[in-house]
Amino acid sequence: MDKSIVKKEEIINGLKKLGLKKGDMILVHSSLSSLGYVEGGADTVIDAFLEVVGKEGTVAVPNLPVIWYRESHADYLKRQPVFDVKVTPSKVGRITEVLRLREKARRSLHPSHSVAAIGKRRDWLIEGHEKCTGPCGEGTPCWKNCQANGRILLLGVSQNSNTTLHTVEEIGGAPVLTEDFFYPLVLDYKGKLITVPMHAHRDGQPRDFEKMDIICKKEKIMNVGQIGKATAMLIEARKLLEIGVKILKENPKFLFKNSP
Numbered sequence: 001m002d003k004s005i006v007k008k009e010e011i012i013n014g015l016k017k018l019g020l021k022k023g024d025m026i027l028v029h030s031s032l033s034s035l036g037y038v039e040g041g042a043d044t045v046i047d048a049f050l051e052v053v054g055k056e057g058t059v060a061v062p063n064l065p066v067i068w069y070r071e072s073h074a075d076y077l078k079r080q081p082v083f084d085v086k087v088t089p090s091k092v093g094r095i096t097e098v099l100r101l102r103e104k105a106r107r108s109l110h111p112s113h114s115v116a117a118i119g120k121r122r123d124w125l126i127e128g129h130e131k132c133t134g135p136c137g138e139g140t141p142c143w144k145n146c147q148a149n150g151r152i153l154l155l156g157v158s159q160n161s162n163t164t165l166h167t168v169e170e171i172g173g174a175p176v177l178t179e180d181f182f183y184p185l186v187l188d189y190k191g192k193l194i195t196v197p198m199h200a201h202r203d204g205q206p207r208d209f210e211k212m213d214i215i216c217k218k219e220k221i222m223n224v225g226q227i228g229k230a231t232a233m234l235i236e237a238r239k240l241l242e243i244g245v246k247i248l249k250e251n252p253k254f255l256f257k258n259s260p
């Protein structure tokens with residue numbers, strides 16, 4: 001790891017330069033190590049997000065219990081592990097795990113695509129995820145972030161980590177969900193076990209989400225900058241959804257690898 005030290009002020013300045021401001025909602029996908037050595041670690045990065053969006057803003061992170069290249073979505077759901085909202089660790093980065101453990105954080109009751117958030121619209125953002133039959137479709141936190149004119153921050157990671165592109169697929173009618181239902185279990189904040197009937201993402205179809213980079217730049221919905229050593233991309237979620245869905249209506253397999 002590079003040992004040049006990145007401090008909170010540098011992260012705050014980088015976020016502001018990207019266009020993040022008070023009152024914003026952001027959904028962050030991140031790699032802590034990509035920044036270089038951060039003084040204070042993940043907590044410093046989270047503090048910087050919260051400071052920039054302020055009391056009126058909301059900071060959200062994915063809180064998935066599995067990283068999907070290690071196990072397929074359907075295989076995970078077939079194992080039917082109990083997702084304990086208070087205990088099950090987030091496997092999609094240190095920043096996501098540290099954020100969910102903060103006292104002010106809450107996490108959606110979703111067995112495979114949980115999202116944790118802090119801030120003004122925390123409860124609105126995460127509520128009802130367990131009632132959605134598609135993990136990233138209508139009613140989910142990723143979809144709500146689009147409705148709320150939120151932003152997506154890719155911090156040291158590429159579009160391949162951009163879960164909102166699954167929202168684009170689900171809303172745009174791409175053939176990505178299993179016909180079968182799965183019935184995973186979730187232990188909620190009160191210790192009650194609930195069943196969450198849902199479709200899984202189908203196996204065996206590699207994606208090429210990076211092709212959205214050119215489109216985001218052409219449509220001027222993404223600002224690109226540097227935070228520490230990391231490349232950071234701030235994307236307008238609603239416009240991404242609108243533009244992506246329009247493309248998929250013409251070509252539902254557009255985001256699949258090797259699709260024109």
Ligand SMILES: CC(C)(COP(=O)(O)OP(=O)(O)OC[C@H]1O[C@@H](n2cnc3c(N)ncnc32)[C@H](O)[C@@H]1OP(=O)(O)O)[C@@H](O)C(=O)NCCC(=O)NCCS
Nearest residue numbers: 029030031032033034036037038041092093094157161163
């Ligand atoms: C997988 C992934 C999280 C790995 O990124 P990473 O930077 O290697 O790991 P983390 O973000 O968990 O950060 C922990 C690492 O940061 C480094 N680190 C530790 N302290 C640090 C500090 N103070 N400053 C900077 N880096 C530090 C260490 O290398 C640590 O790894 P270790 O725990 O093995 O020692 C990242 O590549 C990724 O894909 N992120 C996006 C995930 C996502 O949102 N997916 C979407 C779901 S569909």
